[in-house]
Amino acid sequence: MASMYDDIESVLFTEEQIAEIVQNMGRQISKDYEGKNLVLVSVLKGSLMFMADLMRAITIPCSIDFLSVSSYGSGTVTSGEVRILKDLDGSLEGKDLLVVEDILDSGVTLSFLLKTLSARNPASVRLCTFLDKPERRRVDIHADYVGASVPDAFIVGYGLDYAEKYRNVPYVGVLKPEIYTHEEA
Ligand code: IMP
Numbered sequence: 001m002a003s004m005y006d007d008i009e010s011v012l013f014t015e016e017q018i019a020e021i022v023q024n025m026g027r028q029i030s031k032d033y034e035g036k037n038l039v040l041v042s043v044l045k046g047s048l049m050f051m052a053d054l055m056r057a058i059t060i061p062c063s064i065d066f067l068s069v070s071s072y073g074s075g076t077v078t079s080g081e082v083r084i085l086k087d088l089d090g091s092l093e094g095k096d097l098l099v100v101e102d103i104l105d106s107g108v109t110l111s112f113l114l115k116t117l118s119a120r121n122p123a124s125v126r127l128c129t130f131l132d133k134p135e136r137r138r139v140d141i142h143a144d145y146v147g148a149s150v151p152d153a154f155i156v157g158y159g160l161d162y163a164e165k166y167r168n169v170p171y172v173g174v175l176k177p178e179i180y181t182h183e184e185a
Pocket residue numbers: 046071072078101102103104105106107108109110153154155156160161162
């Protein structure tokens with residue numbers, strides 16, 4: 001029987017490597033936000049696993065909130081159009097927001113989000129992304145915390161999907177191009 005793991009061309013980060021990356025990020029964030037009003041803002045759905053692991057690697061008090069945006073449909077290239085599908089529950093006034101993302105690609109989604117969140121009077125807004133794909137950047141944006149850089153390929157696993165599939169793959173890998181190239185033809 002065909003397995004979803006067969007659609008993955010190569011492994012970029014194993015579960016062990018992911019754990020080490022996230023531990024280091026949590027340690028740094030705990031140091032930097034000591035004494036602050038830290039709120040982790042998870043961008044659904046891709047950052048689900050990263051968020052869950054990162055918050056347990058953070059050793060200072062923090063609260064969490066979730067939002068969901070859409071800009072992709074089922075394609076692999078951003079449409080440039082961003083919509084908030086689910087907004088945050090809490091007020092941001094005086095809070096030190098850390099936006100937690102799965103991957104920074106074109107940067108369109110996050111630059112929209114940072115602008116929107118900054119307008120709500122938080123004490124600070126910074127960005128933490130598990131993966132960074134710098135070659136594909138279309139807007140000038142930089143993340144304050146980056147777990148790892150990845151090549152210009154379509155990445156799945158550890159929360160990252162293609163058409164809502166592969167999020168439950170526990171490692172990070174490159175999706176075989178033949179799985180999605182029919183869409184871009
Ligand atoms: P951006 O606006 O182009 O930076 O898109 C960011 C969002 O697109 C991420 O939060 C992901 O949900 C999605 N995305 C970008 N690249 C990939 C990828 O290689 N695999 C899976 N999702 C991706």
